[in-house]
Amino acid sequence: MQRQYEDKTALAEKAKEKPATFGGDIDLDTFSPETREHPYQDDPSAFSDVEREQMLKAGIDLTGKNRAGTFVQKDLSVVHCNTSQEGMEILDINQAREKYGWLKDYWWKAVPVDMDKYTSRAELHQEHGYFIRSLPGTRSIYPIQACLYLGEDNLAQDVHNIIVAEEGSELHIITGCATAPHVKSGLHVGISEFYIKKNAKLTFTMIHNWAENLVVRPRSATIVEEGGLFLSNYICMQPVATLQMYPVTHLVGEGSTARYNSILIATPGSELDVGSRVLLKAKNTRAEIIARAITTGGKIIARGHIKGEAPGIKAHLECKGLILSDEGVIHAIPELEGYRQDVDLSHEAAVGKIAREEVEYLMARGLSEEKATATIVRGFLNVDIEGLPPELKGEMDKAVAISEESLL
Numbered sequence: 001m002q003r004q005y006e007d008k009t010a011l012a013e014k015a016k017e018k019p020a021t022f023g024g025d026i027d028l029d030t031f032s033p034e035t036r037e038h039p040y041q042d043d044p045s046a047f048s049d050v051e052r053e054q055m056l057k058a059g060i061d062l063t064g065k066n067r068a069g070t071f072v073q074k075d076l077s078v079v080h081c082n083t084s085q086e087g088m089e090i091l092d093i094n095q096a097r098e099k100y101g102w103l104k105d106y107w108w109k110a111v112p113v114d115m116d117k118y119t120s121r122a123e124l125h126q127e128h129g130y131f132i133r134s135l136p137g138t139r140s141i142y143p144i145q146a147c148l149y150l151g152e153d154n155l156a157q158d159v160h161n162i163i164v165a166e167e168g169s170e171l172h173i174i175t176g177c178a179t180a181p182h183v184k185s186g187l188h189v190g191i192s193e194f195y196i197k198k199n200a201k202l203t204f205t206m207i208h209n210w211a212e213n214l215v216v217r218p219r220s221a222t223i224v225e226e227g228g229l230f231l232s233n234y235i236c237m238q239p240v241a242t243l244q245m246y247p248v249t250h251l252v253g254e255g256s257t258a259r260y261n262s263i264l265i266a267t268p269g270s271e272l273d274v275g276s277r278v279l280l281k282a283k284n285t286r287a288e289i290i291a292r293a294i295t296t297g298g299k300i301i302a303r304g305h306i307k308g309e310a311p312g313i314k315a316h317l318e319c320k321g322l323i324l325s326d327e328g329v330i331h332a333i334p335e336l337e338g339y340r341q342d343v344d345l346s347h348e349a350a351v352g353k354i355a356r357e358e359v360e361y362l363m364a365r366g367l368s369e370e371k372a373t374a375t376i377v378r379g380f381l382n383v384d385i386e387g388l389p390p391e392l393k394g395e396m397d398k399a400v401a402i403s404e405e406s407l408l
Contacts, residue, residue, distance in 0.1 A: 006352040011113070011120040017142035026242075027217055028117070031156035031187040033125055038077040038151075044070065050181060051149070057238075058176025058209040060147040069132075071146040075155055076127040087138030088133070088171070090146070093160055096131035103131070110193040110221035110250070118217040122158045122191045124398035129159035129191070130251075134200070141263040142201075143172035148190065148330050150179040150211075163192065165200035165228070173202070177216075178209040184239070185213035196230055198253065212239040212269065220245070226253030226282075236272065237265040246303060248277040251285040262291040263381055266298025268327060275303025275333070280313045290379055294321070295328030306337040308343035317347035322354060322380060351405035 041047060045064040047055075052062050055072075064070055069083030069090040078092045084403050097103050113123050130146050150157055163172045177188065188210075212215055222230050230249055249258040260276035278287035289304045304317040321330035334347040354376050362372035 003110050011123055014055045017117045029377045032154055033156050035075050035155050038074045041080050054178045055147050058178040059174045059207040060145050060176040066142045067145050068140055068142045069144040071130045073128055074149045075116040075152050078128050085141055087135040089133040090144055091131045093131045094130040110223050111191055111219050118189045119219050123157040126160050127158055129161045129255045131162050133164045134166055134171035136166040137168045139170040140172040140251040143174050145174045148177045150183050150186050153183050154185050158189045160191040164195045165202040167197040168199050170201045173204050176207045179211040183211045187215045190218045192220040196199045196224045196228040198225045199227040201229040203231045209238050210240040213241045215241055216243045218245040220247035222249040224251050224256040228256045230258045232260045234262045239267045240270050242271045244273040246275045249282045252282055254282045255284045257286040259288045264293045264300055266295045266300045268297030270298035274300040277305040279307045281309050283310050291319040293330055295323055295330055297325040297327040299329040301331045303333045307337040307346055308345050311340050311342050314344040321351040325375045
């Protein structure tokens, strides 16, 4: 685990390195690191109709209905932050670090600061981000929502988020990333570190609604203690230039659990390199990684890695892909590692097209070919997520429905 990193010169050199991974070399200097400051908005209704609409597509409801709190960062400015439930905290990360000296023990603890050129850049150029915390024993009545919004074209947005679910608490979060309609290009680097304490539960649902030429590089890691549960849901169904993310969860406490669910659609010109890793390091831990991927002409690399290092563990990895265009590519990479005699690890992967007989079956019952195809795709994307609160299930269903309209 990486801690504070004081050698800024070394980090600057690291930030210049060429990435050895998917997406090719990204020249970070082509993106602007500065823009004007936006005014703080006490009243969410002060946001424009366009901004509210774009955020709503990413699951962010600025009316605050059925939400325990709201955080909005526009470009490099925190423009709104409030919480309405006692025992739930949401702050600008810079303010949180000033308020809580102990946050230094969480800063770059789960994610190594020198992992790659993007983490190094985030440390050198970090502009805000959010801090969300549920106090011990507190349970979410409604989810907290956080939005990272890009309103400036060709801007680099570097944020660092820390989320802490204290012992025995239950925390539900919707985070949405979106861009203004006129924004065509830009860079988003998001560092997120999650800490789930003993017998705590964290549900994190992320919905991406980016622009067609945006470069997106989230870097996330989670540490789960005894009896804790981390449930991560990720949806990306809109065009994006390149997206690369490989979050990892460390199950360090006995009886802890992690579940990842991803829904991915790659449109022509999009490149998605998305995966999840779970390292089961304690007795009787559980993990599940489920991915649904569709390409209509873009490229998807769907990764999954499960590593069992302790007795009594059980984990499953599943990736299913549909290719709806001859121009599309899906590359599934499942990995299992077992280091104990009694580990129980399994995986399932399948990539192909929609079966013609399924389409003809529905057409014989009165559906057009287009509606038959849409029905099959909708069923394919329907992932049954155990333990998902109704409010978050509703947001996921809405995000899928909005994306289906443009897809089909």
